[in-house]
Amino acid sequence: MASGSWEEFFAVHLPPTDFEDNRTLLKEFCERHDKYGNKIVLVTSGGTTVPLEHNTVRFVDNFSAGTRGSASAEYFLEHGYAVIFMHRQKSLEPFTRHFSGQKLLDMLEIQERGPNTTITVRPDSVDVLAPVLVRYKAALAAGAVLQVAFTSVSEYFWLLRAACECLARLGPRALLYLAAAVSDFYIPKDRVPTHKMQSESGAPVIQLQLVPKMLAPLVNLWVPAAYVVSFKLETDESLLIPKARAALEKYKHKMVVANMLQSRHHRVILVSPEASQEIVLTREDIHAGVDIESAIVSEIVRLHAEHLAGGGAGAALPAGAGAAAAAAAAAAGWPPRSPR
Numbered sequence: 001m002a003s004g005s006w007e008e009f010f011a012v013h014l015p016p017t018d019f020e021d022n023r024t025l026l027k028e029f030c031e032r033h034d035k036y037g038n039k040i041v042l043v044t045s046g047g048t049t050v051p052l053e054h055n056t057v058r059f060v061d062n063f064s065a066g067t068r069g070s071a072s073a074e075y076f077l078e079h080g081y082a083v084i085f086m087h088r089q090k091s092l093e094p095f096t097r098h099f100s101g102q103k104l105l106d107m108l109e110i111q112e113r114g115p116n117t118t119i120t121v122r123p124d125s126v127d128v129l130a131p132v133l134v135r136y137k138a139a140l141a142a143g144a145v146l147q148v149a150f151t152s153v154s155e156y157f158w159l160l161r162a163a164c165e166c167l168a169r170l171g172p173r174a175l176l177y178l179a180a181a182v183s184d185f186y187i188p189k190d191r192v193p194t195h196k197m198q199s200e201s202g203a204p205v206i207q208l209q210l211v212p213k214m215l216a217p218l219v220n221l222w223v224p225a226a227y228v229v230s231f232k233l234e235t236d237e238s239l240l241i242p243k244a245r246a247a248l249e250k251y252k253h254k255m256v257v258a259n260m261l262q263s264r265h266h267r268v269i270l271v272s273p274e275a276s277q278e279i280v281l282t283r284e285d286i287h288a289g290v291d292i293e294s295a296i297v298s299e300i301v302r303l304h305a306e307h308l309a310g311g312g313a314g315a316a317l318p319a320g321a322g323a324a325a326a327a328a329a330a331a332a333g334w335p336p337r338s339p340r
C-alpha cells in the first residue's frame with residue numbers, strides 16, 4: 001500500500017504527551033550552543049516501535065540496541081560537538097553503555113557497618129570506571145548533551161521534526177547523524193484498536209502501510225543548510241551500495257553510512273556523492289575493544305569541517321559564530337579539548 005504524505009502523517013498522529021517539554025529543552029539547548037558558535041550534532045539511536053493497540057500492550061519492534069548511536073555520541077563529544085542524543089527509551093546511552101547489565105555492581109564493594117555502611121569501587125575497576133566518569137562529568141558540567149527519548153515511530157518523527165526546527169538556526173554547523181533503525185512500516189491510526197486485542201476474536205490480520213520518507217522534507221525544508229548523514233542497513237550485500245547511492249541521488253544529502261546487519265560492528269562503507277570509503281576493524285582492533293564508531297565519527301567530523309571551511313555549500317555562517325562566540329565558548333570551558 002502506498003505511503004501518505006509527511007504532512008498527512010503529522011496531521012493524523014498527535015504529538016506525544018511530553019512533546020512540549022522536549023521542544024522547550026531542544027530550543028534552549030540549540031539557542032545556548034548557537035550563541036557560543038558551537039557545532040551541534042543530532043544523533044538518533046535505537047529502534048522505533050509500531051504499536052498494535054492505542055493502549056499499547058503489543059508492538060512490532062526491531063533489533064537495534066543503540067550500540068552505534070550511544071558510542072558515536074561519546075566520540076562527537078570528544079570532537080567538541082554539543083550532542084542531542086535522541087534515543088529509544090531504555091536503549092543504550094552514552095557513558096552508561098560501558099556498564100550495562102551487572103557490570104557496574106560487579107565493580108563495587110560494600111562494607112556493611114550498620115548506619116556507617118560504605119560502598120567503594122574495587123581497586124581493579126578504578127582504571128575502567130574513572131576515565132568514563134571523567135568524560136561524563138565534563139560533558140555534564142559543560143551542558144554538552146541533551147537526551148530526549150522516543151518509543152514509537154510517530155514519537156520519533158515528532159521529535160525529529162522539532163529537533164530540526166531548533167537546529168535550523170545553526171545553518172551548516174548542524175550535523176545530523178541518523179543512526180536510529182526507523183520502521184519503514186506502520187499501522188495507520190484509524191486502524192489501530194483502542195484496547196488490547198483479544199484472542200477470543202481469533203488471530204488478527206494486520207496490514208502495515210509504508211511510512212512517509214521524512215528524509216525528503218528534512219533535507220529540503222527543515223534543515224536545508226545542515227550536514228546530513230543517513231544510514232542504510234541491508235542483509236543482502238548486493239543491494240547495499242546501489243541502495244545507498246539511490247538514497248543520495250534521491251535526497252541529495254551529504255553521506256550514507258552503509259552497513260550489513262551481520263557485520264555492522266566491524267565494517268561500514270561511507271558513501272558520498274563523490275566517493276566511497278570502507279572502514280573495517282582488524283581482528284586485533286576487535287580484541288582490543290576498539291569501537292568502529294571512533295573511525296566513523298572522525299571521518300565525518302573531518303568532512304564536516306571541510307564543508308564548513310568551504311562556506312557550508314554557500315550558506316553564510318549565522319550570527320553568533322566568529323571570534324566573540326569562540327571567546328564566550330572558551331570562557332564556558334567548551335569544547336573540553338581541541339578536536340583531533
Ligand code: 9Z3
Binds near residue numbers: 067181183232264
Ligand atoms: C543503521 O544502519 C545503524 O547502523 C544500525 C546500528 C541500526 C544498524 P545497533 O543499534 O545498529 O548498533 O545495533 N541505522 C539505520 C537503519 C535503517 O533503518 N535505515 C533505513 C534503511 O536502511 C532507513 S534510512 O532503509
